[in-house]
Amino acid sequence: MRITIPAHLEAFVKEKVAEGRYRNTDEAVGDALRLLKDRDKQEFKALRALLKERAKEAKAGKSVAFDAKVRDGVRQRGMTRLASVTKARG
Numbered sequence: 349m350r351i352t353i354p355a356h357l358e359a360f361v362k363e364k365v366a367e368g369r370y371r372n373t374d375e376a377v378g379d380a381l382r383l384l385k386d387r388d389k390q391e392f393k394a395l396r397a398l399l400k401e402r403a404k405e406a407k408a409g410k411s412v413a414f415d416a417k418v419r420d421g422v423r424q425r426g427m428t429r430l431a432s433v434t435k436a437r438g
Contacts (some may be wrong), residue, residue, distance in 0.1 A: 351377070361373050361376045361377065390395050
């Protein structure tokens with residue numbers, strides 16, 4: 349597989365190899381992908397826990413109606429989160 353990454357990330361990978369943290373660029377990219385996979389698993393696990401908690405609340409009558417106001421709030425928080433994640437990934 350061949351991939352292309354932005355120049356600043358390529359420089360970062362080469363720096364880590366030069367520092368001796370990784371033997372080669374393949375190893376560095378492989379580690380990055382493992383970290384991404386782990387992060388995805390943790391996010392999924394947290395989402396499942398949240399859904400389980402919300403289902404309990406709904407059964408106990410503590411849920412909130414999903415109306416336009418709630419929907420817009422969720423959308424805004426999601427867009428804010430997406431922007432911050434996108435910015436962090438550079």
